Amino acid sequence: MTAPLGTTAKTGSSCPESGVWVVVGTPSTTAPIAKGNTMPPYAGRAVTWKLRSYA
Template sequence: MATSLGSTARTGEKCPASGVWEVVGTPSTTAPIAQGNIMPPYRNAAVTWKLKSYA
């Protein structure tokens, strides 16, 4: 099943879809993350990432 825009993944999980991901909350950032990579922390903290667009 395809991962839909707006789907979320937590730091440490495998990225479910290649695309541009945005940190949920403030401060926020975006990052291109490839499917299968491990979702990174942001500012040395575990965060929730939301899929903004497909790569």
């Protein structure tokens, strides 16, 4: 089952869906992350990522 766009995942959790993810808040960035990979930190801190588009 595909996770819907807008799904969120926190740093350290398992990525629920392959795609382009964006950091919620500022500073922000986007990153391609594959399903099953660990969601990374950004700018040295734990963040919430939101699924923007599918890979």
